[in-house]
Amino acid sequence: MFQQNYPSxxxxxxxxxxxxxxxxxxxxIPSEDAGKCMRTHGHTYFVNLTIAGDTxxxxxxxxNFSELKQLVHGQFDHYLLNDLxxxxxxSPSTEIVAQTIxxxxxxxxxxxxNRPKCLQVYVRETPTSYVVYRPKEQHHE
Known part of the structure; x- marks a missing residue:
């Protein structure tokens, strides 16, 4: 994986x-106005999770890092997302994929x-396109 700087x-x-x-x-994307994205196509999605906590x-x-990877990779790798x-x-747009993750x-x-919090999910769909999802309300304990 390439070195990437993510929004903080x-x-x-x-x-x-x-x-x-x-x-x-x-x-x-099952919509007439989605253009070429209406057709089934694939990506190698790159994901970054930002998790924080005090305890x-x-x-x-x-x-554990491996638990985080398994949680998502094990659910999505080599599937047609629309069928999950x-x-x-x-519609499994990149925005919805990030929110679902x-x-x-x-x-x-x-x-x-220890109740850690997921603060940000970054999903890169192509070399030039990515989405950042952050929950609207952060509850700090």
């Missing part, structure tokens, strides 16, 4: 981790005793 998020937490990974998947777990982690239950009733990650983090 201002926050009051002591610890911040960032995890990069990628997955390959296909999608289509570490018994291993000294906010969360996470996108039922939704956030929801999956934060739901998992909420189960942890």
């Amino acid at each position: 998020v201002q926050h009051p937490y002591q610890f911040e981790l960032n995890k990069d990974f990628n997955f390959s998947a296909a999608h289509y 570490l777990d018994h291993n000294g982690f906010l969360v 239950p996470q996108f039922e009733g939704k 956030y929801e999956m990650v934060q739901t998992s983090l909420d189960q942890r005793n």
Whole structure:
């Protein structure tokens, strides 16, 4: 993976981790005005997660890096996103992919005793196009 600079998020937490990974998947945008994107096509999506918190777990982690990768990569890699239950009733645009990844990650983090927060999900769809998703309200504890 190439070295990438990501937009930073201002926050009051002591610890911040960032995890990069990628997955390959296909999608289509089921709308007449989506142009060529109406046709099924694939991408190698590059993802960066920004996780923050004040309390570490018994291993000294906010969360294990490998858990973060498995949470998303294991769900999306080599699938047609439109067929996945996470996108039922939704168009799997890059924006919706980023929001869905956030929801999956934060739901998992909420189960942890140290309660880290996902502050940002960065999804690069092509070398020239990316989306950043941040939850509208940040709840700091």
